[in-house]
Amino acid sequence: METGDWQLVWFTVWVALLSTLVILPFGLAVSWWLARREWRGKSLVETLISLPLVMPPVATGLILLKVLGRRGSVGGFLHDHFALDVVFTWRAVLLALCVMSFPLFVRSARVAFEGVNPRLEQIARTLGAGDFRVFCTITLPLAARGIIAGCLLAFARALGEFGATVMVAGNIPGQTTTLSLAIFSSVQQGEDTRAYRLLAISVVLAFLAVWTGEWLNRRRRAR
Amino acid sequence: MALLLRHISLPLATLTLAVEAELPGGITILFGPSGAGKTTLLEVIAGLRQAPQAFIQLGDEVLTDTARGIAVPARLRGIGYVPQDLALFPHLSVRQNLNYGRKTGAAANPLFSPEHVVRVLDMAPLLARGVAELSGGEQQRVALARALLASPRLLLLDEPLAGLDAGLKTRIIPYLARIREEFQLPMIYVTHDRHEMLALGDILAVLVDGRVAQCGPLREVFHRPANLAVADLVAVETVQPGRILRIAGGLATVLVGTAELAALAEGLPAGTESVYVCIRAEDVILLKEGNGPSSARNRLAAVVESSSPAGPLTRVELDCGFPLTVLLTRQACAELSLTPGARITALVKAPSIHLIAR
Numbered sequence: 182m183e184t185g186d187w188q189l190v191w192f193t194v195w196v197a198l199l200s201t202l203v204i205l206p207f208g209l210a211v212s213w214w215l216a217r218r219e220w221r222g223k224s225l226v227e228t229l230i231s232l233p234l235v236m237p238p239v240a241t242g243l244i245l246l247k248v249l250g251r252r253g254s255v256g257g258f259l260h261d262h263f264a265l266d267v268v269f270t271w272r273a274v275l276l277a278l279c280v281m282s283f284p285l286f287v288r289s290a291r292v293a294f295e296g297v298n299p300r301l302e303q304i305a306r307t308l309g310a311g312d313f314r315v316f317c318t319i320t321l322p323l324a325a326r327g328i329i330a331g332c333l334l335a336f337a338r339a340l341g342e343f344g345a346t347v348m349v350a351g352n353i354p355g356q357t358t359t360l361s362l363a364i365f366s367s368v369q370q371g372e373d374t375r376a377y378r379l380l381a382i383s384v385v386l387a388f389l390a391v392w393t394g395e396w397l398n399r400r401r402r403a404r
Numbered sequence: 405m406a407l408l409l410r411h412i413s414l415p416l417a418t419l420t421l422a423v424e425a426e427l428p429g430g431i432t433i434l435f436g437p438s439g440a441g442k443t444t445l446l447e448v449i450a451g452l453r454q455a456p457q458a459f460i461q462l463g464d465e466v467l468t469d470t471a472r473g474i475a476v477p478a479r480l481r482g483i484g485y486v487p488q489d490l491a492l493f494p495h496l497s498v499r500q501n502l503n504y505g506r507k508t509g510a511a512a513n514p515l516f517s518p519e520h521v522v523r524v525l526d527m528a529p530l531l532a533r534g535v536a537e538l539s540g541g542e543q544q545r546v547a548l549a550r551a552l553l554a555s556p557r558l559l560l561l562d563e564p565l566a567g568l569d570a571g572l573k574t575r576i577i578p579y580l581a582r583i584r585e586e587f588q589l590p591m592i593y594v595t596h597d598r599h600e601m602l603a604l605g606d607i608l609a610v611l612v613d614g615r616v617a618q619c620g621p622l623r624e625v626f627h628r629p630a631n632l633a634v635a636d637l638v639a640v641e642t643v644q645p646g647r648i649l650r651i652a653g654g655l656a657t658v659l660v661g662t663a664e665l666a667a668l669a670e671g672l673p674a675g676t677e678s679v680y681v682c683i684r685a686e687d688v689i690l691l692k693e694g695n696g697p698s699s700a701r702n703r704l705a706a707v708v709e710s711s712s713p714a715g716p717l718t719r720v721e722l723d724c725g726f727p728l729t730v731l732l733t734r735q736a737c738a739e740l741s742l743t744p745g746a747r748i749t750a751l752v753k754a755p756s757i758h759l760i761a762r
Contacts, residue, residue, distance in 0.1 A: 301493060302487060304487065304491040306452070306478040308479075308484075309506025
């Protein structure tokens with residue numbers, strides 16, 4: 182393996198992990214609100230969150246590019262006030278991964294929260310526990326399996342994301358190129374050996390991710 | 405500690421819960437047909453469900469007063485709740501379940517110390533186990549102990565013995581009786597079971613169609629049901645329509661079938677003519693030779709229609725101008741040779757005949 186490959190693997194894993202960590206708190210809050218509360222506009226929010234799952238990733242990427250570009254509303258604001266550029270940087274990769282894997286996490290975590298018997302939370306309250314304690318000691322542990330599965334799904338999605346990333350972050354070697362982007366450009370440029378080497382690496386990564394998830398679940402079940 | 409429930413109003417799918425009651429303490433049995441709103445009422449008292457209109461006061465603390473916008477959250481009410489499904493925390497051990505709501509320091513009532521609760525409920529052998537490894541009766545005790553360790557001021561029990569077989573029931577009832585004695589804890593206890601009711605109840609509150617049809621000392625509700633629905637629910641054996649012929653000196657003469665009965669007229673609305681006559685089967689005395697004087701006002705010539713065993717007792721159906729059901733021991737039944745067609749005298753004291761305006 183060449184030094185460039187190491188950097189590539191490191192960047193891909195790092196940014197996928199970071200995106201999973203970033204969506205975790207928001208995803209938990211949103212899925213809890215969807216699972217446990219009724220509010221106006223709930224179905225609209227549900228649809229919006231699921232949109233990146235059904236839309237072509239490239240289209241989602243294009244939306245992000247328009248919004249975050251220097252002439253876009255959010256991008257312009259960030260550039261003018263914080264001198265912060267998002268598109269075609271690693272931040273754009275992170276953002277694309279977050280947007281693409283968020284719905285997968287929410288779907289999984291929401292089902293997990295819905296599976297927790299609300300009766301248990303009520304009884305915890307009659308035993309003197311406040312909302313935060315109920316969430317941490319009853320809801321979260323009982324939903325943990327689904328939440329772990331959601332993290333794994335989100336991480337796996339982030340690891341392989343292509344369409345949205347290439348639109349909003351480009352394919353700049355050493356800066357925004359991820360494993361999937363590198364495999365694509367290797368094939369494009371006829372560098373077959375490199376493409377196969379990267380392919381092998383992604384197989385190993387996928388194997389490790391799935392295996393870790395299974396292991397975590399088995400450990401929880403054993404307790 | 406008395407519990408005051410005033411103008412509670414909560415619309416449900418098929419009825420509106422509308423409750424007015426004052427529960428003085430001890431064990432109050434909440435009784436009523438399924439779907440009458442019993443569980444919902446417990447949830448409202450515990451603060452787990454908000455009623456659009458309610459006033460709830462425990463001792464001298466107002467827990468809910470919708471008129472003044474008071475709604476003490478469930479976690480601060482100090483009301484223990486053991487739901488029908490027990491709701492043990494499946495991911496925690498028995499010990500962790502017990503400790504979940506345990507009060508420590510100044511908030512803890514020394515009466516509800518872990519040592520005391522564990523001893524009263526024989527919990528010691530269960531502590532190290534997981535919740536899934538417990539039998540039904542053990543789960544029941546863990547749920548009770550968990551509620552007790554939170555030092556509650558009131559305990560709500562929703563059909564705590566419903567899922568258990570008869571043998572287990574008879575083993576758990578003494579534990580509940582011990583809780584009543586050892587912890588001086590008022591309880592509201594939902595049950596359909598007559599045996600539990602009689603073994604544990606001090607007060608009986610009958611809930612029919614979302615309303616408290618009657619609330620009073622258990623014996624009184626059993627013997628003097630306020631209306632036909634309550635009489636039916638507490639299974640008064642003889643309920644017959646009758647007509648008041650005259651009232652003199654507080655004593656009413658009532659025509660039932662072809663018989664005339666003397667009953668106390670107290671509590672009847674003035675001008676009542678049509679009534680239901682309620683007689684509990686164990687309040688009837690049978691006499692072979694019916695000639696001597698007796699204190700019982702009602703002396704009825706009767707013919708035995710049929711008899712059938714009812715647990716340790718025998719249930720005898722008589723015809724004395726109207727159908728009358730009598731419960732007596734098997735020995736008494738044998739001594740009186742109560743075979744169908746036998747002639748017998750039935751004695752009923754006037755206070756044992758309860759009249760409900762119709």
